[in-house]
Amino acid sequence: MTRLSGSGIGLGVAVGPVARMAEPEPDPVDEDSALGADAERARAREAIAATVGDLTARAAAAEGTAAEVLEAQAMMAEDPTLSEAIDARIDAGATAEWAVHAAIAEFREQLAGIGGYLGERAADLTDVSRRVIASLRGRPAPGLPVRDEPYVLVARDLAPADTAGLDRATVLALVTADGGPTSHTAILAREMGIPAVVAVGDVSSCVDGETVIVDAAQGAVVVAPGPKEREEAERRADERRTRAGATGPGVLADGHPVPLLANLGSPAEAPEAARLGAEGVGLFRTEFLFLGARHAPTRDHQVAAYRELFRAFAGKKVVVRVLDAGADKPLPFLTDGGEENPALGRRGLRALRAHEEILRTQLEALAVASADSEVELWVMAPMVSTAEEAAYFAALAHEHGIRAAGVMIEVPSSALIADRILRHADFASIGTNDLTQYTLAADRQLGTVASLQDPWHPAVLRLVREVGVAGRAAGRAVGVCGEAAADPLLAVVLVGLGADTLSMAPSAIGDVRLALSRVTRTEAERAAVAALAAEDAAAAKAAAQAVVAASG
Ligand code: PEP
Ligand code: MG
Numbered sequence: 001m002t003r004l005s006g007s008g009i010g011l012g013v014a015v016g017p018v019a020r021m022a023e024p025e026p027d028p029v030d031e032d033s034a035l036g037a038d039a040e041r042a043r044a045r046e047a048i049a050a051t052v053g054d055l056t057a058r059a060a061a062a063e064g065t066a067a068e069v070l071e072a073q074a075m076m077a078e079d080p081t082l083s084e085a086i087d088a089r090i091d092a093g094a095t096a097e098w099a100v101h102a103a104i105a106e107f108r109e110q111l112a113g114i115g116g117y118l119g120e121r122a123a124d125l126t127d128v129s130r131r132v133i134a135s136l137r138g139r140p141a142p143g144l145p146v147r148d149e150p151y152v153l154v155a156r157d158l159a160p161a162d163t164a165g166l167d168r169a170t171v172l173a174l175v176t177a178d179g180g181p182t183s184h185t186a187i188l189a190r191e192m193g194i195p196a197v198v199a200v201g202d203v204s205s206c207v208d209g210e211t212v213i214v215d216a217a218q219g220a221v222v223v224a225p226g227p228k229e230r231e232e233a234e235r236r237a238d239e240r241r242t243r244a245g246a247t248g249p250g251v252l253a254d255g256h257p258v259p260l261l262a263n264l265g266s267p268a269e270a271p272e273a274a275r276l277g278a279e280g281v282g283l284f285r286t287e288f289l290f291l292g293a294r295h296a297p298t299r300d301h302q303v304a305a306y307r308e309l310f311r312a313f314a315g316k317k318v319v320v321r322v323l324d325a326g327a328d329k330p331l332p333f334l335t336d337g338g339e340e341n342p343a344l345g346r347r348g349l350r351a352l353r354a355h356e357e358i359l360r361t362q363l364e365a366l367a368v369a370s371a372d373s374e375v376e377l378w379v380m381a382p383m384v385s386t387a388e389e390a391a392y393f394a395a396l397a398h399e400h401g402i403r404a405a406g407v408m409i410e411v412p413s414s415a416l417i418a419d420r421i422l423r424h425a426d427f428a429s430i431g432t433n434d435l436t437q438y439t440l441a442a443d444r445q446l447g448t449v450a451s452l453q454d455p456w457h458p459a460v461l462r463l464v465r466e467v468g469v470a471g472r473a474a475g476r477a478v479g480v481c482g483e484a485a486a487d488p489l490l491a492v493v494l495v496g497l498g499a500d501t502l503s504m505a506p507s508a509i510g511d512v513r514l515a516l517s518r519v520t521r522t523e524a525e526r527a528a529v530a531a532l533a534a535e536d537a538a539a540a541k542a543a544a545q546a547v548v549a550a551s552g
Contacts, residue, residue, distance in 0.1 A: 001224050002205045004197075006175075008219035009186045011488060011511040012195025013236045014152065014173035015213050015225075018206045019145040021155035025134050028097035037090050044086050044096040047135040051128065052077050054141055061146075062167075069124065076121075077128045082107060097136050104129035152214055154206040168192055173214035175221050177203045190486055193507030197221050240510075247277035250502070250513050254520040258495055260513055261319070261503035263481060265289070267305060270312035273506040277513065280316035280376075282503020283429065283481035284309060286362070287323045287331060296333045296358045299365045306369035314374040319429065319479070319503070321408065322362050324382035325351050328445055334358060343443065348383025348410075349393060356396075363400035371401075378404035380429055384421065385411040391424040408481075410434035415463035418470035425476070430467055430499070432482025436460050455484035456537035461497060465532065468498015479503055488515030493544050495521070496528030515548075523551040 033040050052074050059070035076082070082103060089099035104125055112122040131141045145151065150172045157178040158166075174189050174196040189196035195216040205223045206212055213222040213233040222229055250260035261282030262273035266289065273281070289305055290297050310318060325331040326347025334355055339345035352359040363379070370377040381393040384407040397405035406427035409415050415435065422428060432455040437444040439460050442452035454460075464480070471478035479501040480494050486508035492515055494502065502512060519527070530543035 001222060001226055001229070004175075004200050004203070004205070004221040004223065005219055006197040006200035006221070007186070008216035009189050009196040009198060010193075010508065011217040011514070012173065012193075012240060013213065013215045013217065013233050014195050015211065015230060015233045015237060016150055016152045016172040018154050018208055018210050018212055019147050019151035020206065020208050021144060021153060021158075022134070022140040022142050023156065024142055025130060025137065025139055028095065028101050028133060030098050030102070031095060032093050033090070033095045035095075037093075040090045040094070040096040040099070041087055043136060044090065044100060044132075045083075047096065047100070047132045048077055048083070050135045051131045051141070054131070054146075055128075058146060072121070073124050073128050076125055077132065097133050100132045100136070101129055104132075152206075152212050154203050154212075156203075166192065166194070168194065173216075174198075175200055175203060175206060175212070175214055177201055190483075190505055190508060248513070249279055250509075250516055252495070252516055252521055252524065253518060254522075256521045258499075258516055259317075259501045260509050261317070261479070261481075261501055262506045262509070263503050264309070264506075267308035267312065269506070270309060274312060276506040276509050278506055278509060280313055281309070281318040281320075282479055282501060284318065284320045285324065286321060287325055287329050290323070290331060291329065294332050296355075296361070299361050299368070302362060302365035303369045306366055307373065310369055310373035310375045310377075317376045317378060319378040319380060319406075319481075320366055321380050321382055322349075322359060323352060324348050326383075343437070348408075349381040349389055350383065352381070353389075353392065359396065360400070363397055363402060367401040376404075377402065378406060378427060380406040380408055380427070382408045382431070383410055383434070384408060384425075385413045387417060387420040387424060390414075390421045394424045394426065406477075409463075409467050410438070410482075412439050412463055415466050418467040419473065422470050422474040422476045427477040427479070428467055428471060429479040429481050429503070430464055432460065432464070432480060432484035435463060435482065436484075439463060454537040455482065455487075456490060456531070456540045458532055458534050458536070458540050461493065461528070461532050461540065464494060464499070465497045465528070471500070472498055477501065486512065488512050489527075489541065489544055489548065491515055492519055492524050492548060493528045493531050493540075496524035496526070497532075519548060519551050523547065526551075 055070050055074035059067045062070055085103035086099045089102055108122045108125045134141050150170050152173045153171050154175045157176050171194055174194055176198045177200055179198040186198050195214050197214055197216055197219055200221060210224055213225050250258040259279045261280045262278035263283040264273060264281055265285045325334040326345060327343040334351045336346050346354060366379055379397050379402045384390050390407045394405040404426045406429060407421060407425040408431045409428050410431035414421055433444060436453055436455045440452040440457060442449040444453055467478055477500050478498055480499045481503035484490050485502040486504035488511045491502055491512045527544040527547040530547045531540040534540035534543045
């Protein structure tokens with residue numbers, strides 16, 4: 001039995017056999033064939049046929065976009081023009097490996113030169129090339145393993161294209177050597193509700209077929225566990241499954257309610273959120289509806305989308321955020337091109353204000369859609385950094401008949417003057433993702449500074465406290481809707497700092513509900529005080545953990 005440790009994502013536990021993601025094969029080198037052209041041609045044909053068969057089988061097992069991508073890759077692999085280009089190189093003396101590599105590279109460059117949709121397919125061709133070459137070498141195909149039985153996926157890290165193929169029914173858990181708690185893999189795992197332990201380092205003891213326990217709550221991976229450990233982990237996994245089926249409101253051990261809301265980007269996600277026990281929507285990211293659009297969405301188009309969302313949450317609170325364009329989410333009809341530093345540019349409310357007609361249309365669409373619905377509609381503005389901006393937005397929203405007009409607190413300035421902001425805004429919702437980015441001056445898109453992107457940092461917690469104190473003094477609701485609310489222990493601290501509601505990826509609701517149910521409000525406040533007094537993020541987490549462990 002070997003125990004590995006890393007960063008756990010969520011509180012999940014899973015037991016199952018390892019399926020390793022094949023490491024990428026080295027590129028072939030240009031060398032003369034020792035086998036002769038006929039034999040090389042036959043090898044190439046056989047490897048292409050095997051790759052086409054594999055891709056077609058994967059496409060049949062997948063759904064939606066993933067299936068389309070795999071079908072398109074199979075078609076690329078069997079394109080006769082490609083076979084001719086491979087044969088021509090083999091006839092000139094190349095090995096099948098080199099001929100495939102060089103011919104596909106040439107096709108890829110042509111596609112990339114065309115640009116647009118075809119240009120984007122260039123990466124898919126690289127994957128086809130790697131698959132055919134792996135087959136020629138008798139090695140496993142790169143990418144997700146194909147298994148009939150559920151498995152624990154062990155990988156160095158996950159590429160974005162692989163994430164499209166992840167199947168929740170087959171992937172019991174994830175273990176990665178690289179990545180950090182805010183990496184793409186971690187966010188994805190949390191969103192999909194898959195237990196994960198990342199940043200494990202050396203995963204060589206996780207060999208194919210070996211049984212492992214993935215214990216995200218402990219940040220541990222147990223390789224070849226004994227029967228006692230296995231039984232205990234299976235019991236905990238069962239317990240969690242039962243709990244995931246359990247719904248009910250968020251409430252502390254002393255009966256104090258903390259409504260648990262969902263972060264959504266599309267009305268299509270609503271049924272799953274409701275199934276997982278979301279008590280409403282705490283952040284509806286409207287810009288996600290229009291990311292591909294070149295023109296501002298019409299009023300009627302928006303009314304239809306909002307009505308669909310409101311139908312799913314009749315009788316509940318729904319907090320809609322007006323378009324948050326800019327930086328990582330550019331919308332051509334709102335975003336200024338060519339800004340040197342778009343995260344500090346005209347984004348969020350600043351962009352909307354520069355195109356006020358778009359903001360007015362959106363507020364009108366929200367008012368119309370809510371008029372014939374039963375939701376309690378709250379509307380908020382992103383990236384507010386001054387009290388004047390808060391006053392501007394609240395006045396405009398009220399003018400359109402929106403009763404609850406709030407602001408997101410994502411910039412340190414607005415956290416520091418939350419008392420003044422809340423003179424104008426009806427509520428505040430703290431966006432810890434951007435608040436952390438701006439407080440620590442660490443781009444949330446950049447892996448090299450990911451370790452600074454930690455909402456446990458006491459500087460971030462102090463700003464959250466400012467907002468909590470201001471909210472209580474003004475009698476205004478304060479919610480948290482950044483990723484931080486999905487971390488069960490941090491959720492306790494956020495409540496202790498004054499958050500009235502928490503909004504998160506729906507898959508996190510079960511774990512957060514459990515963590516909150518174990519502490520009283522006084523204990524949550526004690527955990528917050530302990531975290532605030534720490535020197536850095538790790539110490540803050542350890543201090544909160546110690547208080548919570550001693551509670552109850
Ligand atoms: C945030 O910044 O925390 C937030 C919730 O908004 P987004 O992640 O969409 O920027
Ligand atoms: Mg934000």
